[in-house]
Amino acid sequence: MDLFEYQGKELLRKFEVPVPEGRVAQSPEEAADAARFLGGKVVVKAQVQVGGRGKQGGVALVDSPEEAQAAAEKIFAIDFHDQEGFKLKQKADAGSLNAQETEVWEQKQRQAQRASRVLVERASDFTSEYYCSFLLDRTKRRHLAILSAMGGMDIEAVNEEHPEAVVKVGIDPLLAFSDFHARALVFAAKLDTEARKETLQILPKLYRAFVELDASQIEINPLAFTAEGRVIAADAKVVLDDSAAFRHPFFDELKAAHEVPEQEKKAKSLGLNLIKLDGDVGIIGNGAGLVMSTLDVVKDAGGDAANFLDVGGGANAEVLSNALQIITENPAVKSVLINIFGGITRCDLVAEGIIDALGRLDVTVPIVVRLDGTNAEQGRKMLADAPHPMLRSADTMLGAADLAVRLAHGEQS
Ligand code: GDP
Ligand code: MN
Numbered sequence: 241m242d243l244f245e246y247q248g249k250e251l252l253r254k255f256e257v258p259v260p261e262g263r264v265a266q267s268p269e270e271a272a273d274a275a276r277f278l279g280g281k282v283v284v285k286a287q288v289q290v291g292g293r294g295k296q297g298g299v300a301l302v303d304s305p306e307e308a309q310a311a312a313e314k315i316f317a318i319d320f321h322d323q324e325g326f327k328l329k330q331k332a333d334a335g336s337l338n339a340q341e342t343e344v345w346e347q348k349q350r351q352a353q354r355a356s357r358v359l360v361e362r363a364s365d366f367t368s369e370y371y372c373s374f375l376l377d378r379t380k381r382r383h384l385a386i387l388s389a390m391g392g393m394d395i396e397a398v399n400e401e402h403p404e405a406v407v408k409v410g411i412d413p414l415l416a417f418s419d420f421h422a423r424a425l426v427f428a429a430k431l432d433t434e435a436r437k438e439t440l441q442i443l444p445k446l447y448r449a450f451v452e453l454d455a456s457q458i459e460i461n462p463l464a465f466t467a468e469g470r471v472i473a474a475d476a477k478v479v480l481d482d483s484a485a486f487r488h489p490f491f492d493e494l495k496a497a498h499e500v501p502e503q504e505k506k507a508k509s510l511g512l513n514l515i516k517l518d519g520d521v522g523i524i525g526n527g528a529g530l531v532m533s534t535l536d537v538v539k540d541a542g543g544d545a546a547n548f549l550d551v552g553g554g555a556n557a558e559v560l561s562n563a564l565q566i567i568t569e570n571p572a573v574k575s576v577l578i579n580i581f582g583g584i585t586r587c588d589l590v591a592e593g594i595i596d597a598l599g600r601l602d603v604t605v606p607i608v609v610r611l612d613g614t615n616a617e618q619g620r621k622m623l624a625d626a627p628h629p630m631l632r633s634a635d636t637m638l639g640a641a642d643l644a645v646r647l648a649h650g651e652q653s
Pocket of ligand 2: 292392461462475
């Protein structure tokens with residue numbers, strides 16, 4: 241399990257690793273409040289699981305709560321990519337993608353991540369940025385510690401261009417990490433003289449965290465040497481070993497922070513715009529406005545929506561089958577309401593799509609369909625003639641919502 245930076249830092253704090261004081265914010269307003277609370281210069285950081293957020297605009301140094309709010313607003317709108325995705329994005333922006341790259345880029349766009357939180361931290365001036373990590377060396381059956389004075393940037397690039405600047409020390413897990421390992425690392429890495437003492441104290445703490453948390457990796461990049469002469473973990477990538485979850489009850493809690501994004505991520509990889517909600521009526525509609533009002537009428541009918549899902553203009557069989565699949569995978573869903581208004585989208589094609597999708601999937605909850613607009617009559621007739629036992633049709637949006645809610649509550653119709 242890959243943790244978000246703020247989660248990793250919270251854990252490291254328990255092991256007395258120095259991390260900047262910070263607060264998590266879920267909106268630009270909360271980011272402003274956090275900045276006000278911390279006072280002075282702060283850094284606003286996207287909480288997404290991709291490397292190189294800085295390069296993608298996900299890390300902003302600001303001087304005031306107003307600026308923190310504006311920075312957060314921008315960060316929440318960024319599509320973050322993994323390294324390969326970001327390279328392709330740069331090429332795409334420059335208009336220099338070849339056919340094969342275009343295909344991969346399209347896929348990468350669907351896998352893009354948005355931040356649902358930012359971390360607002362007290363900022364400091366950095367004199368130097370180091371790199372430090374602890375990981376498993378599986379082939380040698382050892383732990384491996386890595387330290388470099390050339391941190392902050394892409395460590396793979398440093399490793400290629402200046403391999404001598406990346407110091408690696410193997411650790412026998414039975415003998416554990418000792419002062420001589422720490423000294424070997426700090427001196428060979430040629431850290432600033434004034435930073436050595438504190439780094440020597442931090443390394444054993446990181447190692448203890450690595451072992452006691454059952455982490456498969458802890459990476460601090462940058463381990464920053466500040467103008468005030470402190471050494472701090474300015475970034476943290478902590479990867480926990482899922483197979484150790486049984487002895488760490490808090491793993492589940494950490495995972496819960498990922499759950500919603502996980503389902504939404506999956507939807508996104510299928511090209512669907514889904515937001516998970518807490519109710520039991522699954523919703524599919526075309527057009528954000530229509531889906532929003534569908535959520536409202538479900539509420540009016542005494543029910544609660546399980547999700548927001550806009551299939552946009554592409555209401556064909558494949559899209560509907562993906563949408564139905566992802567919605568019915570949620571065990572909370574007791575009925576599904578499909579609300580389509582045909583404009584350019586033709587209701588007969590939508591009906592065909594729904595029937596086709598039901599043929600591909602094993603759907604065990606009732607599906608209520610309301611079709612209106614272009615070729616609605618034809619679409620409704622097709623649904624009425626389809627023999628699927630779970631399919632119900634309704635003429636109006638209110639009627640459909642009412643039926644879907646009653647079915648979700650276990651009433652027969
Ligand atoms: P990453 O790009 O996802 O690895 O995000 P980081 O947390 O490593 O931040 C990227 C870069 O932003 C760092 O390498 C620093 O150069 C800079 N940065 C982050 N926090 C601070 C801070 O508090 N002060 C200063 N001066 N720079 C910071
Ligand atoms: Mn970093």
